[in-house]
Amino acid sequence: MLGRLSDVYKHDFIEYAAGYSMLIGAIFLIGYLTYKKKWKWLWKEYITSLDPKKIGMMYLVVAMLSLVKGLVDALMMRAQQVLSVGESHGYLASDHFQQLFTAHGTTMIFFVGMGIIFALMNLIVPLQIGARDVAFPFLNAVSFYLYAVGAGLVVLSLVVGEFSGTGWVCYPPLSGLAYNPGVGVDYWIWSVQIAGIGSLLSGLNFFVTIVKMRCPGMTLMKMPIFIWSVLGTLVLILFAFPILTATIGMLTLDRYLDMHFFTPDFGGNPMMYINLIWAWGHPEVYILVLPAFGVFSEIVAVFSQKRLFGYVSMVWALAAITFLSFIVWLHHFFTMGASANANAFFGIMTMLIAVPTGVKLFNWLFTMHRGRVLFTTPMLWFLGFVFIFVIGGMTGVLMSAAPADYQVHNSLFLIAHFHSTIIGAVVFAFFCGLTYWFPKIFGYKLNERLGRYAFWCWMIGFLLAFMPLYFLGLMGATRRLDHYDATTGWQPLFIVAAAGVILISIGFFFQVLQVIVSYRQRKENLDTTGDPWNGRTLEWSIPSPPPEYNFAVIPHVHDIDAFWSMKHERTKHKPPSEVIWEDILMPKNTPLAALIGGFSFLMGFCLIWHIMWLAGLSLAGVIICMVIRLAEKNTEHLISAKEVQRST
Amino acid sequence: MNKKYKIIFSALLILVVSALSFLVLDTNQLEVLNPKGTIALKEYKLILFCTWMMLIVVVPVLIITVVFAWKYRSDNPKSKYKPNDHQNHLGEIIWWGVPFVIIIILGIVTWKGCIELDPFTPLESSKKPLKIQVVALQWKWLFIYPEHEIATINFVQFPEQTPINFEITADAPMNSFWIPQLGGQIYAMPGMVAKLHLIADEEGSYRGSSANLSGKGFSGMKFVAKSSSEADFNAWVENVKQSTPLDYTQVAVPSEYAPAAFYSLPEEGLFNQIVMKYMVP
Numbered sequence: 001m002l003g004r005l006s007d008v009y010k011h012d013f014i015e016y017a018a019g020y021s022m023l024i025g026a027i028f029l030i031g032y033l034t035y036k037k038k039w040k041w042l043w044k045e046y047i048t049s050l051d052p053k054k055i056g057m058m059y060l061v062v063a064m065l066s067l068v069k070g071l072v073d074a075l076m077m078r079a080q081q082v083l084s085v086g087e088s089h090g091y092l093a094s095d096h097f098q099q100l101f102t103a104h105g106t107t108m109i110f111f112v113g114m115g116i117i118f119a120l121m122n123l124i125v126p127l128q129i130g131a132r133d134v135a136f137p138f139l140n141a142v143s144f145y146l147y148a149v150g151a152g153l154v155v156l157s158l159v160v161g162e163f164s165g166t167g168w169v170c171y172p173p174l175s176g177l178a179y180n181p182g183v184g185v186d187y188w189i190w191s192v193q194i195a196g197i198g199s200l201l202s203g204l205n206f207f208v209t210i211v212k213m214r215c216p217g218m219t220l221m222k223m224p225i226f227i228w229s230v231l232g233t234l235v236l237i238l239f240a241f242p243i244l245t246a247t248i249g250m251l252t253l254d255r256y257l258d259m260h261f262f263t264p265d266f267g268g269n270p271m272m273y274i275n276l277i278w279a280w281g282h283p284e285v286y287i288l289v290l291p292a293f294g295v296f297s298e299i300v301a302v303f304s305q306k307r308l309f310g311y312v313s314m315v316w317a318l319a320a321i322t323f324l325s326f327i328v329w330l331h332h333f334f335t336m337g338a339s340a341n342a343n344a345f346f347g348i349m350t351m352l353i354a355v356p357t358g359v360k361l362f363n364w365l366f367t368m369h370r371g372r373v374l375f376t377t378p379m380l381w382f383l384g385f386v387f388i389f390v391i392g393g394m395t396g397v398l399m400s401a402a403p404a405d406y407q408v409h410n411s412l413f414l415i416a417h418f419h420s421t422i423i424g425a426v427v428f429a430f431f432c433g434l435t436y437w438f439p440k441i442f443g444y445k446l447n448e449r450l451g452r453y454a455f456w457c458w459m460i461g462f463l464l465a466f467m468p469l470y471f472l473g474l475m476g477a478t479r480r481l482d483h484y485d486a487t488t489g490w491q492p493l494f495i496v497a498a499a500g501v502i503l504i505s506i507g508f509f510f511q512v513l514q515v516i517v518s519y520r521q522r523k524e525n526l527d528t529t530g531d532p533w534n535g536r537t538l539e540w541s542i543p544s545p546p547p548e549y550n551f552a553v554i555p556h557v558h559d560i561d562a563f564w565s566m567k568h569e570r571t572k573h574k575p576p577s578e579v580i581w582e583d584i585l586m587p588k589n590t591p592l593a594a595l596i597g598g599f600s601f602l603m604g605f606c607l608i609w610h611i612m613w614l615a616g617l618s619l620a621g622v623i624i625c626m627v628i629r630l631a632e633k634n635t636e637h638l639i640s641a642k643e644v645q646r647s648t
Numbered sequence: 649m650n651k652k653y654k655i656i657f658s659a660l661l662i663l664v665v666s667a668l669s670f671l672v673l674d675t676n677q678l679e680v681l682n683p684k685g686t687i688a689l690k691e692y693k694l695i696l697f698c699t700w701m702m703l704i705v706v707v708p709v710l711i712i713t714v715v716f717a718w719k720y721r722s723d724n725p726k727s728k729y730k731p732n733d734h735q736n737h738l739g740e741i742i743w744w745g746v747p748f749v750i751i752i753i754l755g756i757v758t759w760k761g762c763i764e765l766d767p768f769t770p771l772e773s774s775k776k777p778l779k780i781q782v783v784a785l786q787w788k789w790l791f792i793y794p795e796h797e798i799a800t801i802n803f804v805q806f807p808e809q810t811p812i813n814f815e816i817t818a819d820a821p822m823n824s825f826w827i828p829q830l831g832g833q834i835y836a837m838p839g840m841v842a843k844l845h846l847i848a849d850e851e852g853s854y855r856g857s858s859a860n861l862s863g864k865g866f867s868g869m870k871f872v873a874k875s876s877s878e879a880d881f882n883a884w885v886e887n888v889k890q891s892t893p894l895d896y897t898q899v900a901v902p903s904e905y906a907p908a909a910f911y912s913l914p915e916e917g918l919f920n921q922i923v924m925k926y927m928v929p
Contacts, residue, residue: 094904095864167861173838174821174863264839264926270822271837304720307734313744335824335833337768337842344762348755355747358705362743365712370730372722386713390706397751398698401758403765406832407680407691410824410859456658476679476828478859483867488855489677 003610004183009161012096014076019159048589050137051548053441055144056122060434062148063115066107069155071505073104078465078498086486097482098165099184103154105168106188110195111151113288113422116430118147118199120291121206121230123441124433127539127546128224130215130555130562135208137587138629143202145597150195153604157187161608164188167480169277170251172262172270177255183608185255190604193248196241203237206230215538217557221315224537224561225308228315229294232322233287239326240283247276271336278329286325288422290318292429293360296382299436300364301561302533303379304371310363311560317356317363324353334402335409343402350400357393361386376533377451381432384459385424392420395470413473416466423462431458431511438518439527443545447521450514457507465500468493536564543648549584549639552648581641588637596625679828679855684875685848687765687831694761701750767834767844770813777811777845780804781919782825784818784836784858786902787865789825792919798888799918801899802871803908807881808851814844817923819900824859827873833859839926848875865904872908888912896922 011019033039046054076092077100084090092100122144126134134140157163164184166175175185210231214223223231250261251273260268301308308314330338330346364382373379395417399405408414431454439445472493477484484490518525531540538555539546541563559565599621606615676682683689720727763769770777781792782804791804806812816825818836825844826833829852834842836858848854858869876884894911896918 094867098861098864098866165864171822171861174861179821179863264837271840305722305729306731309734309736310740311734313740333835336835336837337840340762340766340769343766344759347758347762348751351751351754351758355744355751358709358747359740359743361709362712362739365709365716366736366739368716368720370728370733371720372729372731373717373720374722375717383713383717387710390709394699394702394706397702397754398695401694401698401754401761403691403758403761403832404695404698406765406767406834407688407695407828409833460661471678474678474680476826476855476857478826478857480861481867485870 001611003606003612005160005609005611007183009183012093014092015096015158018072022155022158044589047594048591050141050587050589050593052122052126052134052137052140053546055140056119057441058144059115059119059122059147062151063112063119066111066115066151067508070104070107070112071501071508073100073107074501075498075505076100077104078494078501080482081484081494082491082498084483085491089483092482094482095165098167098480099163101480102164102166102168102170102188103157106164106192107151107154108422109168109284109288110192111147111154113426114195114199115147115151116426117233117288117291118144118202120295120430120433120437121202124437124539125206125209125227125230126213127440127542127550128227128537129210129213129218130538130551130557131209131213132549132551132554132584133213133586134205135213136205138590138593138635139201139205141590141593142596143198143205145593146198146201146600147195149597149601149604150191150198152601153187153191153194153608156605157184157191161187169281171277172251172254172273173264175251176263177258178263186608189248189252189255190608193245193252194600194604196244196248199237200241200245203234203241207234207238210234215551215554215557218562221312222557222560222562225297225311225314226291226294226537228318229290229292229297232318233290235322236283236287236290236325240280240287243276244280244284247273247280274333274336275329278332279326282329282332283325285418285422286321288426290321292425293318295429295433295436296364296385297360298537299378299432300367300382302436302535303374303376303382304368305374305534306367306371307536307561307564308363309367309369310359313359314363317359320356321353324349324356328353328400331400331402331405334405347400347402347405351397354393354397361390376435377446377448377455378432378436380452380455381428381435384455385428385432388420388424388428388459388462392417392424396421408473410478411473412469412477412479415479416469416473419462419466419469423466428458431455436533437539439525439532440530440539440544440546443527444518444522445525445527445532447514447518447525450510450517454507454510454514457503457510461500461503461505461507463500464503465497468496468500472497531563536561538562541566547647549586549644552644553579553581581645583641584639584644585636586639588635590629590632590635592625592629596622599625683829683831684850684852684854685830685846686771687846688829689849690761690765691832694757694765697757698754701754704750705747765832767832767842769845771811771845771847773809773811773847775810777813778806779813779815780806782814782816782836783919783922784816784820784823784825784862784869785900786820786863787869787904788899788906789856789858789869789871790899791871792913793885794913794916794919796885796889797913798885798891799894799911799913800888801909801911802906803874803910804856804871805874805876805881805884806848807878808848808875810878811845811847814846815919816842816844817919819922819925821862822860823862823869825856826859827854827856829854830873835860839923841923848873851875851877865902868905894918 046058080090080092080097161183170188253259254261260266262268262270262273297308328346328350331350334343435446435451472490477490527544530543599618603615603618683692779795783790788802791800816836818838823836824833825836830846830848834844852875854873856871856873888910889912891910891912893914
């Protein structure tokens with residue numbers, strides 16, 4: 001009846017503390033919402049909303065909570081590595097430590113990385129292409145809830161059961177039944193599977209949005225560069241995520257029906273899994289990094305007060321990266337023993353990616369050339385990115401030379417490399433973009449001083465946390481170690497790295513403080529013009545925060561940097577008196593998306609614990625919700641032309 | 649403090665902080681950069697070559713970043729301002745072209761390196777190579793010397809300047825076999841035999857470990873690789889032959905942080921049995 005729920009999972013004090021502190025936090029939050037009588041507001045404005053701006057904000061909240069969790073995981077790991085030398089074995093048992101780094105990787109990639117790019121897409125894409133909504137608003141909400149369900153399952157594993165301890169890509173045979181019969185790997189499978197399906201649906205949705213819903217005049221080569229970068233990402237999502245779904249599907253069959261796709265006996269082959277997971281996994285890192293490039297392209301132009309250098313070059317560079325990222329996956333396992341020619345091919349393809357990436361860097365730098373550079377916080381994040389990303393790129397090319405990789409593969413050198421690229425590009429770009437678009441989304445600017453403090457903490461913290469790892473890797477320290485000998489001489493560097501993580505946490509604390517302070521001083525920082533930065537693209541042509549329908553009148557675009565040319569070449573554009581107001585149809589709120597999310601959560605939980613009857617019922621619930629939604633006729637509400645005119 | 653000093657101060661702080669992490673380094677412990685075998689030496693040279701090639705692009709990028717950011721800051725009245733400049737064909741040809749040429753050079757070097765340093769290729773030497781079979785277990789390394797009829801746990805010894813042919817498999821989740829000072833890794837996978845050809849140029853004790861997560865006792869999967877003189881090696885073999893015979897089923901029982909152990913080898917073809925175990929339907 002209750003499946004494996006009757007199995008006993010022993011927890012140590014730390015796990016209990018983590019679980020209970022989260023429980024207390026949840027109770028506190030529920031109490032606060034009830035006290036402030038905010039439930040109705042939450043239900044009406046967010047939970048049932050189909051407005052991509054609201055969904056984007058919810059992505060932001062989940063992603064930031066996940067970031068806190070991932071940061072705490074990182075702190076705990078480094079603390080263990082500082083303490084666990086020679087005689088001492090630290091304060092964590094090895095299986096707990098392994099759960100920590102698995103949770104850290106899974107959380108950071110799937111729930112922070114994917115969360116922040118979908119947040120930015122939801123918030124910015126419709127505004128930049130002059131659209132009132134996304135192509136499929138209901139699907140968009142469902143995607144968000146599936147993503148949130150995945151994040152929720154990872155958190156739940158802290159309290160009920162355990163998480164996977166097999167590393168964030170869960171290689172079999174370690175993740176197979178023989179070596180890991182418990183619920184940990186199943187938690188990983190279902191949280192990633194459900195969130196992954198959400199990402200795939202979202203990818204489809206935004207792809208159609210960008211291809212079909214651009215405002216009149218915005219041809220492909222007049223799209224803002226951020227939209228181009230997102231389009232690249234979406235193409236990658238559409239091709240890569242089905243691979244993930246299928247691969248995890250086969251792993252699920254291995255574990256639930258004792259099939260042998262990936263076990264070494266009965267004709268199965270673990271090498272197949274490793275190939276498949278990286279055929280998704282490598283495009284995945286470009287899925288994260290392309291929008292980051294897009295953000296930097298936008299802000300460099302705005303804060304240099306100059307047009308982006310080499311737009312056409314930038315587009316081709318993006319296209320080249322998109323294409324190449326699909327034929328490099330083997331570089332994640334040069335050491336598996338493929339033939340010399342196979343290794344050489346994938347190595348050289350990997351190196352080739354450096355060319356378009358380098359071109360993008362030069363174009364950004366030459367955007368500053370003969371510009372007027374304003375050193376605002378977003379610009380600081382950009383400059384920090386250049387330094388860190390250059391180091392990450394250089395070590396990346398180094399590792400793509402297969403024989404060199406034999407010596408640093410799976411060492412902390414590799415860890416330092418991909419953190420340089422992912423933190424340097426994705427995380428920095430997100431903070432950069434968030435500071436830049438914050439006034440558009442919320443209607444007031446963020447506090448600059450606290451933003452600068454946060455930046456310097458992150459920047460110096462990053463160098464402290466990851467530069468030592470390059471050296472540790474060269475000293476022979478492999479990743480995922482919870483213990484090492486004192487004679488290795490690694491301890492001082494681990495201490496420096498731990499100090500770096502603490503500094504990064506302080507940086508994040510400054511950012512939380514920044515949001516709170518800015519909120520309290522919002523009256524002084526209010527953005528009344530809708531264009532606080534002297535922007536270049538369409539989102540700055542409408543009020544901040546934008547109305548539900550974004551554009552009262554759909555704009556006509558004649559140029560790259562549409563809003564810039566509207567401001568500077570008035571002759572091409574209609575004067576406001578000739579504007580024709582029209583009725584606008586917007587989607588109605590619906591609780592069905594949240595319900596589908598709820599049922600999916602229940603289904604995931606029941607599948608993990610083998611409560612098959614209830615899993616079946618929840619699946620039926622999901623299907624019934626979909627049928628109800630499909631049968632609904634009045635899904636839109638009308639905003640009359642008069643109302644639109646009055647509110648502008 | 650005015651703005652200019654703040655920026656300079658912050659930059660200096662970063663430099664000092666980065667320099668501090670160098671201070672705690674003992675360069676002798678940078679194993680990858682202190683190769684003791686031909687393979688590791690070639691891999692080290694390749695790492696250096698790639699780094700120098702990339703610095704050709706990286707150094708200008710960093711200089712341009714600092715110079716442009718400083719020169720074109722908005723409160724510098726002397727700099728030119730051309731808000732609509734957005735093309736320079738010569739420039740774009742240079743920064744598509746130069747990195748491309750560098751990558752072509754690196755690509756050729758990589759291709760050659762891949763063939764030369766392919767772990768499956770035997771090394772050329774006048775000496776007869778020594779065959780050592782390696783089995784990754786939960787969570788220890790079993791070394792089998794089929795020609796000498798001995799076996800060891802978490803300790804491997806071989807004569808210097810003699811090519812060693814490792815044959816590597818696993819009777820456990822996947823591991824990666826790595827002796828940084830002798831040369832790069834290869835995966836140890838159940839049901840598969842990987843080959844790795846290494847050579848030690850001088851006598852010494854080198855650290856070896858697993859580089860791929862294999863479960864609970866993974867951190868304890870370390871071993872000592874000792875290269876000694878030919879005579880010492882032969883004496884050692886004779887000594888180990890006197891040990892108790894290896895009982896594989898007992899050794900294969902999962903254990904963590906296993907100490908080094910020495911056995912004589914009673915049965916032939918143990919390695920093949922371990923590999924074939926996964927091949928039966």
